[in-house]
Amino acid sequence: MAEPVLEVDDLHVEFRTEEGTVKAVDGIGYRIAKGEVLAILGESGSGKTVHARAIMRILDSPPAHITAGQAKLHEVDVLALDEADMRAVRGAKIAMLFQDPHSALDPVFTIGGQLVELLRTRRGFSKHEAKTMSTELLSRVGIASPEERMKAHPHELSGGIAQRVMVAMAIALEPEVLLADEPTSSLDVTVQAQVLDLLGSVVAENDMAMVLITHNLAVAVGLADRIAVMYAGRMAELGPAKDVYASPIHPYTAGLLRAIPDIDVREERLPGIKGTPPNMLRLPSGCPFHPRCPLADEHCVEEMPPFEEVVPGRWTACWHWTEVTR
Amino acid sequence: MSRPTSTVEGAAGLVDEVEQPTATLWSDVWRKLKKDNQFRVAVVMIAIFMGMAIAPQLFFTKGLDPAQCHLEDTLQSPSRAHWFGTDLLGCDYYTRVVYGTRTSMEVGLIVASATMVIALTLGGAAGYFGGATDMTISRIADIFFCVPTLLGSILLLSLFNTGGVAIVALVLVFFGWPDMTRLVRSTVISGKRRGYVRSAETLGASGNRVLRRHVLPNGIAPVLVFTAYIVGGAVAGEASLTFLGVGLRLPAISWGLQIQIAQTRFSAAPYLLFFPSLFLCLFIGAFVLLGESIRDALDVKLADG
Numbered sequence: 058m059a060e061p062v063l064e065v066d067d068l069h070v071e072f073r074t075e076e077g078t079v080k081a082v083d084g085i086g087y088r089i090a091k092g093e094v095l096a097i098l099g100e101s102g103s104g105k106t107v108h109a110r111a112i113m114r115i116l117d118s119p120p121a122h123i124t125a126g127q128a129k130l131h132e133v134d135v136l137a138l139d140e141a142d143m144r145a146v147r148g149a150k151i152a153m154l155f156q157d158p159h160s161a162l163d164p165v166f167t168i169g170g171q172l173v174e175l176l177r178t179r180r181g182f183s184k185h186e187a188k189t190m191s192t193e194l195l196s197r198v199g200i201a202s203p204e205e206r207m208k209a210h211p212h213e214l215s216g217g218i219a220q221r222v223m224v225a226m227a228i229a230l231e232p233e234v235l236l237a238d239e240p241t242s243s244l245d246v247t248v249q250a251q252v253l254d255l256l257g258s259v260v261a262e263n264d265m266a267m268v269l270i271t272h273n274l275a276v277a278v279g280l281a282d283r284i285a286v287m288y289a290g291r292m293a294e295l296g297p298a299k300d301v302y303a304s305p306i307h308p309y310t311a312g313l314l315r316a317i318p319d320i321d322v323r324e325e326r327l328p329g330i331k332g333t334p335p336n337m338l339r340l341p342s343g344c345p346f347h348p349r350c351p352l353a354d355e356h357c358v359e360e361m362p363p364f365e366e367v368v369p370g371r372w373t374a375c376w377h378w379t380e381v382t383r
Numbered sequence: 384m385s386r387p388t389s390t391v392e393g394a395a396g397l398v399d400e401v402e403q404p405t406a407t408l409w410s411d412v413w414r415k416l417k418k419d420n421q422f423r424v425a426v427v428m429i430a431i432f433m434g435m436a437i438a439p440q441l442f443f444t445k446g447l448d449p450a451q452c453h454l455e456d457t458l459q460s461p462s463r464a465h466w467f468g469t470d471l472l473g474c475d476y477y478t479r480v481v482y483g484t485r486t487s488m489e490v491g492l493i494v495a496s497a498t499m500v501i502a503l504t505l506g507g508a509a510g511y512f513g514g515a516t517d518m519t520i521s522r523i524a525d526i527f528f529c530v531p532t533l534l535g536s537i538l539l540l541s542l543f544n545t546g547g548v549a550i551v552a553l554v555l556v557f558f559g560w561p562d563m564t565r566l567v568r569s570t571v572i573s574g575k576r577r578g579y580v581r582s583a584e585t586l587g588a589s590g591n592r593v594l595r596r597h598v599l600p601n602g603i604a605p606v607l608v609f610t611a612y613i614v615g616g617a618v619a620g621e622a623s624l625t626f627l628g629v630g631l632r633l634p635a636i637s638w639g640l641q642i643q644i645a646q647t648r649f650s651a652a653p654y655l656l657f658f659p660s661l662f663l664c665l666f667i668g669a670f671v672l673l674g675e676s677i678r679d680a681l682d683v684k685l686a687d688g
Contacts, residue, residue, distance in 0.1 A: 157578060175586055178588075
């Protein structure tokens with residue numbers, strides 16, 4: 058693997074609430090290289106979004122606290138930076154893309170105004186330079202007649218166009234890492250594919266690393282080089298996208314894959330994963346997935362399996378990974 | 384504020400799509416205000432009062448001058464020569480009342496703008512930064528809130544023996560800022576959780592910038608409405624304090640002062656009380672109407688948006 062751009066190591070995020078402490082992210086780690094797309098897959102509450110906000114350092118504290126871990130951008134641990142240095146990192150080194158583009162754009166300013174302001178304050182451009190650059194950015198993200206669009210207010214744009222504008226803002230400062238938090242979940246299905254294509258080409262063109270956070274397996278498989286599956290704040294499985302898809306080595310991943318309907322097989326009822334996501338305040342003992350796992354035994358109830366590289370390039374946290382079938 | 388635009392997400396590859404031309408928040412509000420009779424009335428009234436404040440001589444014929452008094456004309460009832468009659472010193476009362484507009488306008492605008500600056504700064508900081516900043520500012524505001532405004536103003540004004548417009552305005556601001564500061568604080572608290580604030584932060588905007596460029600512009604509407612009310616309230620406050628003898632003093636020309644002097648001669652010359660009171664009511668009413676019509680325009684926007 059090429060030189061990693063971002064190295065997350067043993068990241069822990071806790072939410073201290075009145076009912077107790079929730080370990081929203083409980084020791085996750087990964088590396089991502091230039092030009093690579095890593096999809097982080099997980100259900101609501103698995104900690105995938107929290108981990109991205111922790112790296113960006115935009116968690117509301119209290120109740121959230123980053124209790125341990127590192128997120129190294131090259132050799133600099135962004136979790137240890139002071140607020141002023143962190144501000145310089147945000148947008149310029151690591152940018153973030155949000156789920157709902159309409160709420161991520163300020164309704165009272167035109168999109169041109171917002172782009173120009175960003176470029177002027179962060180890159181020291183003159184008004185004219187910033188305008189030219191903004192137009193160029195908008196056309197790079199596939200927006201037709203960018204000069205006219207500059208004058209539009211966010212509510213005049215459709216979801217797809219607004220998300221393209223957000224992509225333009227995210228790449229405006231030429232960051233090395235893009236954290237895309239469910240970038241297509243709020244969009245129409247037809248537009249989802251277009252925006253995903255755009256993200257893929259933007260990452261390739263700018264040689265960025267992208268962490269694509271999603272709960273949609275199809276999105277992950279379609280765009281990612283590698284897939285990381287999170288469950289209850291921990292990593293369940295990590296490996297090359299096609300391998301994870303073809304032969305999962307964690308029963309949770311296998312369950313997710315089985316739940317995708319197969320167009321060639323007529324099934325009365327789509328198999329799901331039994332049970333419900335765990336209560337993060339009272340996690341089960343041992344492996345958090347054991348109450349829902351078909352392979353669970355005594356060992357799983359008693360001891361948490363380590364997250365290990367069991368096959369070169371493939372990691373899992375399961376005592377019975379050899380028995381997992383798709 | 385994002386209104387549901389009925390956009391057509393086109394077929395694959397069709398990036399540009401049909402959109403209904405919608406207006407921005409402010410042009411929307413403006414469109415509604417232009418159709419609102421209440422707003423028109425308020426604007427016309429305020430424009431007239433503005434004119435009186437800036438160029439009072441335009442409002443009467445040459446022969447009249449507020450300083451030109453003839454003692455022999457004392458306490459004349461309204462007539463063709465003296466529309467509002469004359470006061471004790473034989474001055475034309477109409478010109479005196481018109482000249483009083485300037486004082487009221489000064490007090491109203493000074494108090495409203497000073498209150499707005501303080502409220503935006505302190506309320507904005509308290510709401511946005513929270514924690515100890517919020518605690519300190521909110522508790523100080525609470526202390527001021529506890530003091531009855533009128534009592535506090537009387538006490539404070541009796542310490543100064545000058546009674547100029549500036550000092551009266553200062554005292555009104557001194558006791559009036561907590562109200563609006565609280566409003567700004569709560570507006571900012573609800574505004575800072577918005578997506579665009581998050582997104583600006585992830586693009587490296589500083590707290591100050593986020594507050595100035597995103598939170599305040601989006602929350603300014605209720606503050607503007609409140610400011611219109613404050614103009615009216617400040618003018619009423621000035622008149623009350625002056626009436627009570629702690630506000631403006633002669634030779635200042637002020638409706639409060641005119642009302643105070645008129646009260647002793649109410650039975651002999653009721654018009655001395657009537658005209659400045661009428662102007663005072665119309666002035667305050669104009670700003671209340673303005674505030675209400677802006678508020679309605681914004682409300683309708685929220686209702687159908």
